[in-house]
Amino acid sequence: MLSNSQQFRKVYDQGQRFHTSYFSAFILKNDVGELRFGITVTRKIGNAVVRNRCKRRLREALRTRIDLSGLTGDLVLNAKSDFVKAEFTQIVEALEKTIARLRELLSKVDT
RNA sequence: GCAGAUGACCGGGCAAUCGCCCACGCUUGGGUUGACAGCAAAACUUUCAAUGUAACUUUUGCCUUCAACCGAAGCGUGGGAGGAAAGUCCGAACACCACAGGACAGCAGGCUGGCUAACGGCCAGGCGGAGCGAUCCGACGGAAAAGUGCAACAGAGAACAGACAGCCCUAAGCGUAUUAUGCGCCGGGCGAUGGUGAAACGGUGAGGUAAAGGCUUCACCAGCGGACGUGGCGACAUGUCCGGCUAGGCAAACCCCCUGCGGUGCAAGACCAAAUAGGGAAACGUUAUAGCGUGUCCGGCUUACUUCGCUUCGGCGAGGGCGUUUCCGGGUAGGUCGCAACGAGCGGCGCAGUAAUGCGACGCCCAGAUGAAUGAUUGCCGCCUUCGUCGUUUGAUGAGGGAACAGAAUUCGGCUUACAGGUUGUCUGCACGG
Numbered sequence: 001m002l003s004n005s006q007q008f009r010k011v012y013d014q015g016q017r018f019h020t021s022y023f024s025a026f027i028l029k030n031d032v033g034e035l036r037f038g039i040t041v042t043r044k045i046g047n048a049v050v051r052n053r054c055k056r057r058l059r060e061a062l063r064t065r066i067d068l069s070g071l072t073g074d075l076v077l078n079a080k081s082d083f084v085k086a087e088f089t090q091i092v093e094a095l096e097k098t099i100a101r102l103r104e105l106l107s108k109v110d111t
Numbered sequence: 112g113c114a115g116a117u118g119a120c121c122g123g124g125c126a127a128u129c130g131c132c133c134a135c136g137c138u139u140g141g142g143u144u145g146a147c148a149g150c151a152a153a154a155c156u157u158u159c160a161a162u163g164u165a166a167c168u169u170u171u172g173c174c175u176u177c178a179a180c181c182g183a184a185g186c187g188u189g190g191g192a193g194g195a196a197a198g199u200c201c202g203a204a205c206a207c208c209a210c211a212g213g214a215c216a217g218c219a220g221g222c223u224g225g226c227u228a229a230c231g232g233c234c235a236g237g238c239g240g241a242g243c244g245a246u247c248c249g250a251c252g253g254a255a256a257a258g259u260g261c262a263a264c265a266g267a268g269a270a271c272a273g274a275c276a277g278c279c280c281u282a283a284g285c286g287u288a289u290u291a292u293g294c295g296c297c298g299g300g301c302g303a304u305g306g307u308g309a310a311a312c313g314g315u316g317a318g319g320u321a322a323a324g325g326c327u328u329c330a331c332c333a334g335c336g337g338a339c340g341u342g343g344c345g346a347c348a349u350g351u352c353c354g355g356c357u358a359g360g361c362a363a364a365c366c367c368c369c370u371g372c373g374g375u376g377c378a379a380g381a382c383c384a385a386a387u388a389g390g391g392a393a394a395c396g397u398u399a400u401a402g403c404g405u406g407u408c409c410g411g412c413u414u415a416c417u418u419c420g421c422u423u424c425g426g427c428g429a430g431g432g433c434g435u436u437u438c439c440g441g442g443u444a445g446g447u448c449g450c451a452a453c454g455a456g457c458g459g460c461g462c463a464g465u466a467a468u469g470c471g472a473c474g475c476c477c478a479g480a481u482g483a484a485u486g487a488u489u490g491c492c493g494c495c496u497u498c499g500u501c502g503u504u505u506g507a508u509g510a511g512g513g514a515a516c517a518g519a520a521u522u523c524g525g526c527u528u529a530c531a532g533g534u535u536g537u538c539u540g541c542a543c544g545g
Contacts, residue, residue, distance in 0.1 A: 004482075039482080049518055051518095057488095060129085064130085
């Protein structure tokens with residue numbers, strides 16, 4: 001879990017990016033050796049209740065439906081306004097595409 | 112039955128799977144510190160003539176047991192968002208800072224009585240306004256006896272008022288047929304009628320007048336001031352008499368009167384406290400405790416400050432600088448507490464009170480996160496709604512869609528604002544029936 005704004009800032013500035021219509025993803029290799037992630041929902045998306053629900057659904061989708069094994073680094077997800085109306089299965093599909101793409105990007109960085 | 116008024120309450124439910132946070136308990140293994148015992152090594156001392164042995168003490172290391180604390184994993188039990196958690200508008204608790212007393216300034220409040228820790232809150236009442244009514248709304252002290260200021264639009268005129276339409280007097284003159292009728296210059300009177308406006312300087316009647324007017328101390332009414340009663344704790348209501356003779360509105364404009372108020376807010380504040388840099392003190396060094404070299408030690412090699420005084424000219428002493436070690440104190444990152452279960456606490460009951468509320472006994476312990484937990488997914492049921500089919504009064508069934516406002520952040524008491532849908536008590540008006 002990423003816990004302060006310095007860590008988020010570093011991922012935004014130096015990380016690899018990938019965008020879908022529901023959210024934007026940023027990832028950066030870290031030296032911890034495990035996956036740390038953070039979720040950001042701006043006030044533009046909605047009030048506190050809506051923002052909380054976005055974070056919970058993204059976290060649950062990552063936890064239950066996505067295979068994250070072997071992936072290391074700092075991952076940041078930014079929800080967009082379409083996320084609020086999205087079906088859960090659509091979110092999962094978008095996440096699958098995103099993670100596959102991020103694996104490619106990270107392996108390129110290694111070589 | 113329809114249309115309203117008002118109070119109280121709810122704010123989808125169940126299941127499956129996978130998860131999150133907190134408290135407590137148990138188990139497992141870990142770390143730190145301390146105590147006791149044991150073993151090993153080294154040193155020292157004592158005993159014996161000595162090798163050596165034994166004992167004692169100290170230090171270091173290992174390890175057993177016990178205790179305390181810290182943090183981890185697993186399992187179990189219990190708990191886990193709102194009526195507004197929201198806006199952050201009032202009032203407090205709590206914390207820190209400041210503080211002789213008073214005045215000015217500033218801010219807030221403003222009918223009466225009560226409740227409360229307090230309030231700009233609540234309850235009961237008075238007065239004014241809206242409504243047929245239940246009921247609702249009101250910053251509701253002072254504008255005639257301090258002063259200043261302001262007033263859109265409309266209207267003739269808006270604060271020492273004002274003739275637009277008009278009414279009346281006078282009547283040059285026009286016109287006609289000399290009268291009458293008609294039009295009426297100049298000058299003067301009128302605030303009664305119309306129209307405007309939120310508001311036009313009391314109302315109705317009578318007298319009076321050329322026409323009018325509180326012009327009239329003519330009558331009645333309204334309003335104002337005063338005195339004296341009656342009811343009420345009081346706001347106030349009400350009665351009689353007297354006076355004066357009509358006085359516009361706005362104080363959520365300045366202002367006047369009365370009352371209250373020190374400031375900052377849990378990022379308050381308390382404690383622990385790293386790395387790095389810097390401050391202070393002591394000791395040591397300044398021909399080594401630095402550098403080179405090395406696994407380590409000895410040895411070796413290399414290099415090094417200044418001022419003053421004394422001097423046998425080799426140095427010595429004191430101070431400063433520099434270096435090393437130890438200690439001290441301040442601050443930052445970070446962490447712990449504050450802060451999560453004992454309270455202005457919650458629940459129903461009883462008593463007092465019209466009520467707000469208070470008192471009493473009984474029962475209960477009820478979120479505590481910090482990139483921020485309190486959930487996610489799926490299915491079924493219930494609710495609303497659209498379409499189709501059947502029945503065609505309620506309804507049955509299939510397919511689809513929808514479900515508000517909104518997320519605790521130190522804690523309470525209020526206020527204000529937002530809110531799909533629903534439950535329920537009491538009351539009012541109208542209609543109909545018995």
